[in-house]
Amino acid sequence: MRESDEHLNVLRTLVEGAERGEPMVVATIVRTRGSTPRKEGARMVVGADGRVRAGTVGGGCGEGEVLEAAARTLSDGQSRTVRVDLTEDLLTLSPAVCGGIMEIRVERA
Amino acid sequence: MVTTGLSVVEAARETLAARERGATVVVALVLDGPCAGARRLRIRERSGEGGPRNHSVGALGHPHLEGLVDGLLHDALDGEPLSARSSEAGTRTVVLPGTTTEVPVYLERTRPPSGLLIVGAGHIAEPLHLQGALLGFRVTVADDRPDFADPARFPRAHRVVRIDFTDPFDQIERADRSHVILVTRGHRYDYECLRRLVVEDPLPEYIGMIGSRRRVRATFHQLLEEGVPRAALERIRAPVGLDLGAETPGEIAVAVAAEWVAIARGGSGRPMVEVERVAERFFPDEADDARK
DSSP: OOSOHHHHHHHHHHHHHHHHTOOOEEEEEEEEEESOSSOTTOEEEEOTTSOEEEEOSOTTTTHHHHHHHHHHHHHHOOOEEEEEEOSTTTTSSOSOOOOEEEEEEEEEO | OOOOSBOHHHHHHHHHHHHHTTOEEEEEEEOSSTTTTOEEEEEEOOTTOSSOSEEEEOOOSOHHHHHHHHHHHHHHHTTOOSSSSOTTEEEEEEEOTTSOOEEEEEEEEEOOOOEEEEEOOSTTHHHHHHHHHHTTOEEEEEESOTTTSOGGGOTTOSEEEEOOTTSTTTTSOGGGGSEEEEOOSSHHHHHHHHHHHTTOSSOOSEEEEOOOHHHHHHHHHHHHHTTOOHHHHTTEEOSOSOOSOOOSHHHHHHHHHHHHHHHHHTOOOSOHHHHHOHHHHHOHHHHHHHHO
């Protein structure tokens, strides 16, 4: 129960990607405040083609920013922390009306 | 600074291997300061395995920070919630001795799978074993009928076992039955299982039994007559599942699994729309108008 299929799927995807020699990026929610779609520990693996291979850090809410950071990390190899603020969009028509802040660590795998 | 510690892939590999042998793992990732980006992990092996019970992997190359990180890893292995919102992951801050440098360290715990034993391999067991696997259980399905205890019917099960109800659990390790659900074909089979389960020490974390009010009552009655104390009966969840009005095996499996999630996460099982009452709380005027 405590270990979801998703968490294991992410770990397996990372190991299998390394065995194939594919450069990938993993994004992990390391801190949250307020109402965010996912909590600490949620992760997403992005493949060399920029597409999501496993997991999610929240779907529409902030995932676009994370994918942009993942593309930068894929090309420069540098880890970075992305702060996704979902509070400022509350009164706009943006789909990201989740209402919290999350810090996401983006690393090359 | 040269990056030290384990890479994310090495940590993933160690974690998967440790989980497979029943160990608990906590991974620490230094987010900032010296050693930013470095990972160190600590593994607690399942008791009874040979060798040291706890060990760490991934030197940080900074003795002070490593000592502080080991303190965090040690505490995290004891099972404390790692953040306010997520029990299994969160960020802590340590302060390097003699400085005011705060170093944030992300911690993530991976526990071995809990064992779920489904007794009775009938039509409910099929969708129920899928739900169990989806939630991350290591699922064992058991039945005395060879046609039913057929691995082909339970593709996501860790094991499908043919048992004898005169001693139903003799082939099933304790770790594989920390959660037990009875979906047998008759009340005498439930009874044979329950009379053994309620006297185990420690008790399984969860004992559930499906059944009508009448069937549950008949089983409890029989157990009381046999001298099983009332307190032990209260540890049995029966009937199981949330009240969804479920009828088909698939629906029943969803109702049962939904209750497992509610128990594990402390959820109320109530509809979110009633828990949050967004319309009522944030648009009171409109809600009043609607009632008129």
